[in-house]
Amino acid sequence: MSGSSALYDIPGPKALARHRLYAWITTAVLAALVGLIVWKLVDTGQFAAVKWRPFEYEGIQRLLLRGLGNTLKAFGWAAALSLVFGAVFAAGRLSDHRVVRWFSTLVVEFFRAMPLLVMIFFIFIALKLEPMTALVIGLTLYNGSVLAEVFRSGVNAVPRGQGEAAFALGMRKTQVMAQVLVPQAARAMLPAIVSQLVVALKDTSLGYLITYEEFLYAGKLIATNLDYDLPFIPVVMVIAPIYIGMCMLLSWFANWLAGRERRSPKVKDTPVTVDTPQEI
Amino acid sequence: MNVLSDNFSLFAKGLWGTVQLTLLAGALSLVVGVIIAGFRVSPVKALRAFGTAWVTVLRNTPLTLLFFAVLLGLPRFGVVLPFRVFAVLALGAYTSAFICEAVRAGINTVPLGQGEAARSLGMTFTQTLSLVVLPQAARSVISPIGSTLIALAKNSAIAGSFSVTELLGTYKPLNELGYSIVWTFVWIAVGYLIVTLTISAVFNLLERKLGVAR
Numbered sequence: 001m002s003g004s005s006a007l008y009d010i011p012g013p014k015a016l017a018r019h020r021l022y023a024w025i026t027t028a029v030l031a032a033l034v035g036l037i038v039w040k041l042v043d044t045g046q047f048a049a050v051k052w053r054p055f056e057y058e059g060i061q062r063l064l065l066r067g068l069g070n071t072l073k074a075f076g077w078a079a080a081l082s083l084v085f086g087a088v089f090a091a092g093r094l095s096d097h098r099v100v101r102w103f104s105t106l107v108v109e110f111f112r113a114m115p116l117l118v119m120i121f122f123i124f125i126a127l128k129l130e131p132m133t134a135l136v137i138g139l140t141l142y143n144g145s146v147l148a149e150v151f152r153s154g155v156n157a158v159p160r161g162q163g164e165a166a167f168a169l170g171m172r173k174t175q176v177m178a179q180v181l182v183p184q185a186a187r188a189m190l191p192a193i194v195s196q197l198v199v200a201l202k203d204t205s206l207g208y209l210i211t212y213e214e215f216l217y218a219g220k221l222i223a224t225n226l227d228y229d230l231p232f233i234p235v236v237m238v239i240a241p242i243y244i245g246m247c248m249l250l251s252w253f254a255n256w257l258a259g260r261e262r263r264s265p266k267v268k269d270t271p272v273t274v275d276t277p278q279e280i
Numbered sequence: 281m282n283v284l285s286d287n288f289s290l291f292a293k294g295l296w297g298t299v300q301l302t303l304l305a306g307a308l309s310l311v312v313g314v315i316i317a318g319f320r321v322s323p324v325k326a327l328r329a330f331g332t333a334w335v336t337v338l339r340n341t342p343l344t345l346l347f348f349a350v351l352l353g354l355p356r357f358g359v360v361l362p363f364r365v366f367a368v369l370a371l372g373a374y375t376s377a378f379i380c381e382a383v384r385a386g387i388n389t390v391p392l393g394q395g396e397a398a399r400s401l402g403m404t405f406t407q408t409l410s411l412v413v414l415p416q417a418a419r420s421v422i423s424p425i426g427s428t429l430i431a432l433a434k435n436s437a438i439a440g441s442f443s444v445t446e447l448l449g450t451y452k453p454l455n456e457l458g459y460s461i462v463w464t465f466v467w468i469a470v471g472y473l474i475v476t477l478t479i480s481a482v483f484n485l486l487e488r489k490l491g492v493a494r
Contacts (some may be wrong), residue, residue, distance in 0.1 A: 007387075007413065008323045008405040015323075023326040030330065044358050115434035117441075118448055118465070125451065126461045171476030198340070205342035209441040216345055222461055223352070232356045235347045240341070247340035 041233065051231035054222050055238065067218030068242070074132060074204045074214060081198050085144025089152035096173065104148070111145040117206055124210045131212035135204065143200045152191045154185035171275035187266075191258035198250045205243070215239060282457045284467050290450050295471045297446035301367060301436040304477060306429050307447040308372030313379025314414070320384055323405055331380070338377035343435055346370050351442045361416045375432045382428060386421035387413055422491050426483030430476045437472075 092104030120138035208216040319331035398412040440449030
């Protein structure tokens with residue numbers, strides 16, 4: 001990064017001194033901000049023993065762990081089902097039959113355009129399903145549709161010659177897909193798939209809004225308890241690092257996969273670059 | 281079927297709430313996102329580290345958790361603002377991380393020669409970035425920013441569950457009045473489609489007028 005950036009010269013002694021000054025100012029401002037926050041925390045009594053006592057109780061710990069388990073359960077189901085959904089509808093969008101193609105396009109585009117929360121609320125309130133089912137179906141429809149697009153663009157990104165050569169050898173379309181195009185596309189798509197799973201993991205927290213007993217909901221149960229003097233901030237301080245940590249771990253895995261893919265000698269001659277926009 | 285005609289003002293209020301949230305949070309996220317992108321390419325290491333931390337943390341935070349922390353946590357902290365302002369802050373901060381990444385990717389598409397030429401004219405980092413590189417980067421980030429803002433409009437639905445007036449929240453009073461819940465949701469869906477399709481149309485227009493293929 002430094003030295004190779006086209007945006008600024010390699011700093012000389014004067015510039016270095018100036019940069020050091022900026023760095024000190026930044027650090028000072030950030031430190032002041034952190035100090036202010038800590039002071040505010042102490043001032044409003046967030047570190048009072050009564051607010052942290054609940055975390056010592058075994059029942060509360062079990063409640064939190066059960067919430068975390070429910071979050072992971074919803075994520076596991078949603079991830080597995082949306083991979084299947086994505087594969088089916090990507091195949092549909094790549095089909096030779098016009099009707100199948102149109103239908104798949106319609107489904108994928110519709111579920112991508114709808115806010116996920118609207119779908120979840122619709123399934124939960126209008127269809128009156130269990131919170132967990134509603135959450136998993138909603139996540140599957142949305143993430144599955146995005147994954148279908150990822151799969152489709154991945155297959156389309158394989159150099160044309162590969163498919164043409166396979167057809168010239170007399171392979172049928174299914175064979176071309178399964179034995180030539182998909183294996184090559186899968187390598188390139190893997191980082192994008194994992195990134196989308198991060199989105200699915202983050203979105204399991206929407207279950208909180210339909211009273212699914214997941215991690216955030218367990219936190220809310222503790223936070224709204226008057227006996228512990230409404231420990232909202234302590235709950236956030238306990239829950240946020242775990243949530244963010246899980247998502248970071250998965251994001252880091254996606255980055256690692258992408259890096260490995262770039263360095264791999266296997267793809268040097270026919271690089272397959274998937275260009276899908278990052279969904280939120 | 282007459283859910284819409286009977287309760288037009290309620291729907292209109294909800295739609296206006298969604299539009300307001302999207303516009304305000306969108307403006308906030310654009311400003312913050314561009315500034316953080318500037319930090320991330322700056323020569324000062326402390327600023328780069330801050331930018332990286334900001335993006336990494338916010339991109340990996342579930343938006344519902346952020347809403348929970350900001351809307352329910354901050355008031356306990358002595359910070360009392362209207363929920364609508366909190367919602368704009370949470371949505372804006374969250375989206376700014378994605379805007380920042382889009383802008384940074386855009387900066388990388390500007391040919392190296394542009395920055396080098398600007399430097400050889402004696403321009404400082406700030407001048408190079410704001411006068412030469414960012415205007416050219418802007419042309420290539422129109423469509424990613426458009427899709428980020430569409431995602432923002434869709435994410436604003438979460439605010440409704442934290443008692444901010446917006447479109448999804450209108451289902452509640454209508455449900456209590458005994459209207460057909462399916463039709464209510466159909467019209468809510470139509471409302472969201474109006475917002476997202478408008479954003480997408482505006483950005484397609486911008487792309488046609490300003491965009492360049494690199």
